[in-house]
Amino acid sequence: MSKLSKAAPWAGLLPFMIYLVVFLLAPTITVVVGAFQEDGRFSLVNVNELFSSTLLTVLWKSVLLSGVSAIVGAVLGAFLSYLIVTRPATSVVRRVVTAAAGVLAQFGGLSLAFAFIATLGFSGIVTKAVSSSLGLDIYGNGWIYALPGLTLVYTYFQIPLMVIVFLPALDGVRPQWREAAVSLGASTWQYWRQVAAPLLTPAFLGALLLLFANAFAAYATAAILVSQGQPITPLFIRAALNSEVMLGRQNLAFALAFEMVIVVSIVMAAYALLLRRASRWLR
Amino acid sequence: MIRESGRFRVVRYVAYVVFGLFFLLPLYSMLDFSTRDVATGARTGKAWAALVQDEVLRASIVTSILLAVLTTVLMLALLVPTMIWVRLRVPQASRLIEFLCLLPLTIPPLVIVVGISNVYAWVSYLFGNSAYTLTFVYVVLVLPYSYRAIDSALSSINVVTLAEAARSLGAGWSTVILRVILPNITSGVTNATFVTVALVLGEYTFTSLLNFPQTMPYVIAAIGKSDAPVSVAAALGSLIFATLLLLLFSLLGRRNRSAKEA
Numbered sequence: 001m002s003k004l005s006k007a008a009p010w011a012g013l014l015p016f017m018i019y020l021v022v023f024l025l026a027p028t029i030t031v032v033v034g035a036f037q038e039d040g041r042f043s044l045v046n047v048n049e050l051f052s053s054t055l056l057t058v059l060w061k062s063v064l065l066s067g068v069s070a071i072v073g074a075v076l077g078a079f080l081s082y083l084i085v086t087r088p089a090t091s092v093v094r095r096v097v098t099a100a101a102g103v104l105a106q107f108g109g110l111s112l113a114f115a116f117i118a119t120l121g122f123s124g125i126v127t128k129a130v131s132s133s134l135g136l137d138i139y140g141n142g143w144i145y146a147l148p149g150l151t152l153v154y155t156y157f158q159i160p161l162m163v164i165v166f167l168p169a170l171d172g173v174r175p176q177w178r179e180a181a182v183s184l185g186a187s188t189w190q191y192w193r194q195v196a197a198p199l200l201t202p203a204f205l206g207a208l209l210l211l212f213a214n215a216f217a218a219y220a221t222a223a224i225l226v227s228q229g230q231p232i233t234p235l236f237i238r239a240a241l242n243s244e245v246m247l248g249r250q251n252l253a254f255a256l257a258f259e260m261v262i263v264v265s266i267v268m269a270a271y272a273l274l275l276r277r278a279s280r281w282l283r
Numbered sequence: 284m285i286r287e288s289g290r291f292r293v294v295r296y297v298a299y300v301v302f303g304l305f306f307l308l309p310l311y312s313m314l315d316f317s318t319r320d321v322a323t324g325a326r327t328g329k330a331w332a333a334l335v336q337d338e339v340l341r342a343s344i345v346t347s348i349l350l351a352v353l354t355t356v357l358m359l360a361l362l363v364p365t366m367i368w369v370r371l372r373v374p375q376a377s378r379l380i381e382f383l384c385l386l387p388l389t390i391p392p393l394v395i396v397v398g399i400s401n402v403y404a405w406v407s408y409l410f411g412n413s414a415y416t417l418t419f420v421y422v423v424l425v426l427p428y429s430y431r432a433i434d435s436a437l438s439s440i441n442v443v444t445l446a447e448a449a450r451s452l453g454a455g456w457s458t459v460i461l462r463v464i465l466p467n468i469t470s471g472v473t474n475a476t477f478v479t480v481a482l483v484l485g486e487y488t489f490t491s492l493l494n495f496p497q498t499m500p501y502v503i504a505a506i507g508k509s510d511a512p513v514s515v516a517a518a519l520g521s522l523i524f525a526t527l528l529l530l531l532f533s534l535l536g537r538r539n540r541s542a543k544e545a
Contacts, residue, residue, distance in 0.1 A: 009372035013380070016365040020383050023423045027398030028390050034398070080302055083295055093299070103526050104306065106478065108485020110500050111518035114507060115309035118316035118515045125312035156309065159302075217391030220487035224504055234393050241397065241492060257397040261390060268389045 031261065034254030046255035055236070059259065062232040065147060066215035069154035074208040076155075077162020078170075084163075085170040098167070101160035109157075109220025116153045116225070120144045145225050150232075153221055158211050165210055169203035169278060206274035213267045217260065233260060310519070317516035330512035334520060337513070340502055344517075346414055347499035351483040354421040355476050358429050361422065363472070366433055367460050370442045384430035387423055392488040395420065403493065414497040420489050425482050429475035436471025440464075473532045481525045 038045045049055060080097065087094045119126050120138070127139045143149050173196060181191045219234045230236040233256060240253035317330045335341055362384075369377050387395075399420065406416050442464060449463045465472070490498040496505070499521070507514035 009368070010376070012368040012372065013365060013376060016361055016380070017383075019361055020386075020423070022402060023399070023419055024383075024386060024390065024395065026402055027395045030398035030401060031394055076302075079298070083298055099529075100306065103522075103529060106481040106485075106525065107522065108482075108487065108500070110485055110487045110504060111522050114503070114511075114515045114518040115313050117507070117511060119309045119312035121511070123316075123321055123511075125315045126308065156306070159306075213388075217393065219391070219393045220485075220500075223487065223491065224507065237393055237397060238492065253397050257394040261394055264391060265389050 028261070031254050031257045034251055035258035037254075038251050046251045047258075049252060050255055050259055055256070058231065058233055058236050061147060062216060062234070063263075065150055065154065065232055066212045069151050069158050069215050070208055070211035072151075072155050073158025073211050074162050074166075074204065077159045077207075078166050078204060080159065081163050081167045081170050085167060097163065101163040104160040105157060105164055107157055107160075109218060109222075110224060112153060112156060113221045113224035116144060116149070116156075120149070145227070147231055149225060150222055153225065154215050154218065158215065161211060161214060162207055165207040166203065169200060169207075173199060202274045202278035206271050206278055209267050209271040209274065213264050213271070216267070217264055310522075313515050313519040317512050317519060319512070321512060330510075330516040331520075333510075333513045334517055337506075340499075340506065340513070340517065343497060343499040343502040346497050347484055350415060350417060350421070350498065351480045353415060353418045354425065354483050355479045357418055358422045358425055358475065358479055359472065362426070362429055362433060362475075363465065363468075364460050366430075366437060367442060367446075367464050370437060371446050371459075381430070381434075385427050388427050392420075392424055393492075395423065396489055396492045399493075414490075414495040417486075417489055417493070417495055417498070420493075421479075421483050421486065424486065424489070425475075425479045428478040428482070432474035432478065433468065433471040436468035436474075437464075440467045473535060477529055477532050480528060484521050484525065 035047055037043055050059075084091075084094045084097045116124075118124055121127065121144060122139055122142070124139075124144075130136050130138050144152070177195055178191055181195050186194070217234075219238075222232060222235055223238060226235055230239045237253050237256045237260075240249050240256060318326055318328065320327045320329070333340060334344070365380065369380050403416070406419060410416050445463055445467065446459050449459045454463065485500060486498075487500045487504065489495075490501045491504065495501065499517070503514045503517045506517075
């Protein structure tokens with residue numbers, strides 16, 4: 001075969017490749033290169049600034065928000081998955097939960113923010129109901145518009161995502177394994193501790209990492225809810241791009257975006273590794 | 284089957300109720316909040332009427348729906364032929380294509396926004412400064428989800444055999460892709476379409492940071508600062524729209540499947 005006829009089929013991929021180079025790879029490379037520049041010249045100013053106490057605090061809060069919402073979402077989501085996995089595939093509960101999880105996981109960050117403003121905001125339905133019936137002020141100083149509120153709101157999309165990701169893994173646990181364990185004299189606790197837990201741990205941790213990355217990269221919910229200050233990295237990027245105080249700090253935005261890519265890549269790489277391990281037993 | 288104890292049964296039903304409350308309460312609150320007058324607390328349909336009466340909001344809904352259609356068309360035009368081509372002629376490239384399609388999961392939209400100003404300078408030079416140019420980035424945004432949907436549909440049929448049969452009967456490549464393989468992967472295409480429409484209708488990162496105030500999410504967010512009930516009504520409206528769309532697509536999918544089995 002000549003070289004030309006070998007290369008010809010690859011040419012069919014060109015439109016797709018060019019598209020991705022322009023709209024995905026070029027912006028990413030711009031960010032990475034820009035992070036190490038200032039005034040068009042190589043510089044570590046912006047990367048060094050990432051380690052300033054302000055930006056480390058911002059990063060820490062991002063990690064805290066993503067971590068807590070991922071752990072709570074993963075634990076509750078796994079529990080919900082367990083509740084429905086033991087139901088037959090045709091049961092109403094199982095169908096409703098899986099369908100609802102599908103819709104809620106696509107719930108745009110914007111709608112989600114408004115849902116919680118309507119629920120727990122200053123004139124939110126729950127806020128008003130609680131204050132008129134119990135006389136309690138659950139609005140407080142507006143915690144729903146700060147980090148605690150964000151954690152709660154993020155949990156709302158983390159649980160459905162966990163159900164979607166973790167349910168197939170739970171489905172892979174065969175009832176025969178439990179029967180085998182029981183017939184060998186294992187108690188329920190021993191079965192969970194020594195058979196199910198080791199099998200499910202990689203899948204659980206993988207899902208946990210996916211949830212973490214999902215929360216860490218989220219922007220819309222926080223952008224709507226938090227209008228003052230920039231407690232987390234995505235909002236700090238918004239400030240670096242838009243605000244007049246930080247005008248001309250385009251390259252700091254590049255450095256912050258670069259930091260996001262690094263964090264999410266590490267988490268996603270670990271996720272891929274765990275996924276490979278999880279698929280050894282559960283298919 | 285191992286039977287569960289009575290005590291666990293109680294735990295199960297309590298958990299259903301708690302989960303149900305957690306997920307339904309915000310939805311119910313949206314409905315209640317959007318049908319009340321903020322000052323007096325009386326029932327009113329004003330916020331919902333504004334969805335069609337408010338000129339800016341109505342125009343933005345049309346813009347966002349058009350944007351969703353454009354994104355779906357471009358996504359399908361780019362992805363379907365490429366993925367079929369990879370299976371038929373360059374299977375060595377399948378890992379590379381998968382990697383590229385899933386890459387947007389690792390590179391958050393926010394990062395793309397930060398780095399894309401140069402590219403968009405060219406885009407607006409070539410296509411004008413229209414909100415519809417968001418189509419280009421939205422295709423990248425929906426790529427991972429669309430890829431998975433179409434990939435699982437393609438995996439369930441024998442692409443190579445179908446293509447060889449069609450080719451041996453004299454079909455050209457466009458006939459193979461459009462008239463032989465495409466009709467067999469409609470389930471994947473409808474799933475990809477649903478995800479695309481749902482994501483585009485709710486997308487806020489690009490539209491706000493690239494400054495395209497014509498889209499529905501941008502307008503909803505802007506109205507929220509002065510008239511929260513209207514924003515809540517619009518947000519709930521788009522959620523209901525997405526849910527109806529999902530129901531419609533799953534019904535279509537079921538009909539297709541039963542038609543094939545019959």
